Amino acid sequence: MIRIDSVTKRYPDGTVAVDRLSLEIPDRSVTVLVGPSGCGKTTTLRMINRMVEPSEGSILLDGQDIRQQPVNTLRRSMGYVIQNAGLFQHRTILDNIATVPRLLGRPKREARARAAELMERVGLDAALAKRYPYQLSGGQQQRVGVARALAADPPVLLMDEPFSAVDPVVRKGLQDELLRIQDELGKTIVFVTHDIDEAIKLGTKVAVLRTGGRLAQFAPPAELLSAPADAFVEDFLGADRGIRRLSFFPAAGLELQTAPVVPIDADAGRLASGAAAPYLLVTDADGRPLGWSEPDRLTAGAVDRERLLDFGRPFVPDTDSLRTALDGAVLSPTGWAVAVDGEGRAVGVVSQQVIGEAIRDAHGRVAARADAKAGR
Numbered sequence: 182m183i184r185i186d187s188v189t190k191r192y193p194d195g196t197v198a199v200d201r202l203s204l205e206i207p208d209r210s211v212t213v214l215v216g217p218s219g220c221g222k223t224t225t226l227r228m229i230n231r232m233v234e235p236s237e238g239s240i241l242l243d244g245q246d247i248r249q250q251p252v253n254t255l256r257r258s259m260g261y262v263i264q265n266a267g268l269f270q271h272r273t274i275l276d277n278i279a280t281v282p283r284l285l286g287r288p289k290r291e292a293r294a295r296a297a298e299l300m301e302r303v304g305l306d307a308a309l310a311k312r313y314p315y316q317l318s319g320g321q322q323q324r325v326g327v328a329r330a331l332a333a334d335p336p337v338l339l340m341d342e343p344f345s346a347v348d349p350v351v352r353k354g355l356q357d358e359l360l361r362i363q364d365e366l367g368k369t370i371v372f373v374t375h376d377i378d379e380a381i382k383l384g385t386k387v388a389v390l391r392t393g394g395r396l397a398q399f400a401p402p403a404e405l406l407s408a409p410a411d412a413f414v415e416d417f418l419g420a421d422r423g424i425r426r427l428s429f430f431p432a433a434g435l436e437l438q439t440a441p442v443v444p445i446d447a448d449a450g451r452l453a454s455g456a457a458a459p460y461l462l463v464t465d466a467d468g469r470p471l472g473w474s475e476p477d478r479l480t481a482g483a484v485d486r487e488r489l490l491d492f493g494r495p496f497v498p499d500t501d502s503l504r505t506a507l508d509g510a511v512l513s514p515t516g517w518a519v520a521v522d523g524e525g526r527a528v529g530v531v532s533q534q535v536i537g538e539a540i541r542d543a544h545g546r547v548a549a550r551a552d553a554k555a556g557r
């Protein structure tokens with residue numbers, strides 16, 4: 182655990198970048214520091230690897246004051262990734278990644294083998310190994326930055342706005358990759374961003390800082406969204422807080438109806454058994470959805486695919502959230518969402534109303550848990 186204990190940083194010109202900040206950063210999880218420009222995120226991160234020394238307070242790593250170990254030893258235990266990757270322009274990709282193992286005295290062959298392995302881990306094609314940084318896209322360069330930071334297998338990874346300079350699509354890919362790597366490697370990651378959506382997506386816990394380096398709230402993302410500590414946090418979270426919060430509620434408990442799902446070759450009896458529903462979902466012979474139809478427009482054995490209504494975007498109950506299910510229902514011309522299994526076969530349908538009830542239940546459960554925690 183990294184423990185930031187009442188740390189203040191006053192720069193020589195008198196700027197107080199961080200003001201009596203206390204934070205406990207748990208092991209093997211992603212802790213995000215988020216806040217408006219100039220609120221002291223970078224200063225805080227750099228105090229963890231002693232690129233900046235606190236004016237007051239202390240930082241403990243696994244119970245030991247970080248000032249008690251030589252700065253080089255400390256930094257070796259902490260990979261550091263910055264915006265634009267900060268790669269060595271005159272070295273190949275492979276040698277960029279192999280830099281730290283080489284500095285640590287690893288033989289060239291071993292360091293390069295490790296670098297090649299890391300390229301694969303961060304999703305870089307081996308063919309890029311001999312290129313130079315300027316021959317890579319921004320997103321690829323960031324991946325190299327992550328690989329380089331992982332090369333010495335440090336337990337801690339400090340990341341300062343690593344994905345800010347790339348476009349939203351590439352950024353999403355990099356975020357997904359980071360979560361995957363984190364799942365596999367279980368690093369202690371401290372991640373700085375000014376993007377609250379990135380914070381909510383990546384953070385196990387999120388520290389929202391306000392200008393002057395003061396902590397506004399430190400909580401898991403779902404808790405931030407459901408109970409912002411004050412108006413500043415609420416404002417910083419922005420619009421759609423309620424909808425975004427639904428991402429944290431699984432769709433697995435939704436009660437699905439199967440009677441309205443009918444195969445394209447359904448006989449009259451099968452069609453009649455679903456006829457009470459306002460719409461039927463027609464599937465192909467493998468069970469994959471084709472589209473919606475009002476029951477009285479269907480004739481057994483003669484379904485005109487062209488006349489079916491678009492079924493919108495289906496959700497997978499086992500892995501998706503209530504947000505995805507609701508989105509599916511809102512996008513569907515019938516107001517019903519289609520549930521599919523991992524192979525894309527329809528497993529049932531669910532109305533907006535039922536999703537609405539599930540949302541109310543989920544809110545109720547969270548409120549009950551909060552009450553229990555507060556001893557009410």
Ligand SMILES: Nc1ncnc2c1ncn2[C@@H]1O[C@H](COP(=O)(O)OP(=O)(O)OP(=O)(O)O)[C@@H](O)[C@H]1O
Pocket residue numbers: 192193194196197198216217218219220221222223224225375
């Ligand atoms: N070397 C320095 N000397 C004086 N003031 C500094 C120095 N470095 C940072 N600051 C100031 O400290 C405050 C916090 O800066 P910091 O870079 O930590 O913020 P940040 O939250 O990371 O900002 P951003 O999101 O814009 O990168 C700012 O007011 C900044 O101007």
